[in-house]
Amino acid sequence: MKLFDVYSLYDIEPVKGKGSHVFTADGTDYLDLYGGHAVISIGHAHPKYVKALSEQVGNLGFYSNSVQNSLQERLAEKLGKLSGYDDYALFLCNSGAEANENAFKLASFTTGRPKILAFGKAFHGRTSGAVAATDNPAIRAPFNVTPNVDFVPLNDIEATAKALSTGEYAAAIVEGIQGVSGIHEPTPEFLKALSEECKKNGTLLILDEIQSGYGRSGRFFAHQHSGIRPDIITCAKGIANGFPCAAVLIAPEIPAKKGMLGTTFGGNHLACAAAIAVLDVMEEEKLIENAANVGEYLIDELRKIPGVKDVRGRGLMIGMEVEGFTGSELRKKLLFDHHIFTGGAGQYTVRLLPALSLSKEEADLFLSEFKKAISGNPAEA
Numbered sequence: 324m325k326l327f328d329v330y331s332l333y334d335i336e337p338v339k340g341k342g343s344h345v346f347t348a349d350g351t352d353y354l355d356l357y358g359g360h361a362v363i364s365i366g367h368a369h370p371k372y373v374k375a376l377s378e379q380v381g382n383l384g385f386y387s388n389s390v391q392n393s394l395q396e397r398l399a400e401k402l403g404k405l406s407g408y409d410d411y412a413l414f415l416c417n418s419g420a421e422a423n424e425n426a427f428k429l430a431s432f433t434t435g436r437p438k439i440l441a442f443g444k445a446f447h448g449r450t451s452g453a454v455a456a457t458d459n460p461a462i463r464a465p466f467n468v469t470p471n472v473d474f475v476p477l478n479d480i481e482a483t484a485k486a487l488s489t490g491e492y493a494a495a496i497v498e499g500i501q502g503v504s505g506i507h508e509p510t511p512e513f514l515k516a517l518s519e520e521c522k523k524n525g526t527l528l529i530l531d532e533i534q535s536g537y538g539r540s541g542r543f544f545a546h547q548h549s550g551i552r553p554d555i556i557t558c559a560k561g562i563a564n565g566f567p568c569a570a571v572l573i574a575p576e577i578p579a580k581k582g583m584l585g586t587t588f589g590g591n592h593l594a595c596a597a598a599i600a601v602l603d604v605m606e607e608e609k610l611i612e613n614a615a616n617v618g619e620y621l622i623d624e625l626r627k628i629p630g631v632k633d634v635r636g637r638g639l640m641i642g643m644e645v646e647g648f649t650g651s652e653l654r655k656k657l658l659f660d661h662h663i664f665t666g667g668a669g670q671y672t673v674r675l676l677p678a679l680s681l682s683k684e685e686a687d688l689f690l691s692e693f694k695k696a697i698s699g700n701p702a703e704a
């Protein structure tokens with residue numbers, strides 16, 4: 324059997340990881356400023372994470388959501404405490420798209436309304452509802468086209484207020500910081516106005532913190548820089564450092580009803596053990612503060628480099644363009660000539676989404692190789 328050929332792959336295979344480094348079978352060391360697409364949050368093969376998962380799989384890897392699972396309670400308690408949302412309820416599932424599907428369903432059940440309002444250039448996933456709310460017709464099959472999703476431009480409060488005033492929308496969904504679009508932020512003024520307009524019109528506000536969440540922006544959630552409190556928050560990617568796990572945080576005003584949501588794998592024992600270990604390490608090693616500090620340093624230094632344009636983002640969620648390079652040219656050069664993994668977005672943007680444990684020394688190593696790459700100088704031997 325062949326693999327279904329949907330991914331453009333680099334000709335490289337990491338077989339081992341440690342912190343912010345990955346290694347190929349011949350032992351070559353690559354600095355990881357990509358984290359496997361914002362998924363590695365506490366670093367590769369963190370010893371506490373390895374221990375927690377190994378012990379859990381040795382005890383009980385899985386049982387269904389028909390019995391007590393105190394790991395889910397422990398995760399909910401810890402997440403509530405660290406995020407500042409201890410009065411919210413937690414629903415666990417397996418991927419970002421699934422978290423958003425559940426958020427839409429919940430909003431629709433709660434309000435009795437069918438429609439979702441999304442924003443220009445948004446990315447919310449590839450399953451049916453999530454891809455309908457993603458502003459990219461190229462990845463939307465005819466089956467996914469629906470009159471139940473409308474888009475207005477990000478940061479356009481007039482268009483948003485006008486749409487919401489129709490009273491048709493169960494929810495509006497917005498990313499804490501847009502990731503796939505190339506790192507674009509809703510302004511704090513926009514988020515505040517959006518939150519008010521949602522309240523005024525009986526629409527629930529969903530914050531998609533799948534890429535911008537869990538510390539990456541230098542706060543637990545990116546929207547916390549704006550001081551708003553959404554009705555539903557969706558999380559995935561880094562929350563279990565690579566073990567498939569996603570979370571929907573639900574405001575206390577939204578009532579649960581038996582059977583309204585459900586999943587086989589969501590909240591399983593291994594996923595919970597991984598997610599608890601991530602929160603423990605984030606707290607013990609002060610990784611949110613680290614993301615804020617190292618991120619600010621990286622952004623400041625990148626802005627000083629001639630030829631680097633429009634450095635965007637917060638914390639360790641950074642996008643930029645470089646004169647004379649397409650994003651894919653520069654990423655290839657960084658990877659194959661300088662042994663640095665980075666991410667891309669669109670034609671020109673390079674994205675940095677490293678582990679939140681990236682050290683200042685590793686940031687300096689990146690900056691020095693990055694300067695060589697864009698000035699055409701060879702990598703260090």
Ligand SMILES: Cc1ncc(COP(=O)(O)O)c(C=O)c1O
Pocket residue numbers: 418419420421423446447448449498502503531532533534535559560
């Ligand atoms: C903001 C955002 N939402 C949703 C998703 C979808 O997550 P998943 O690929 O886990 O379904 C992504 C993935 O990149 C994302 O960046």
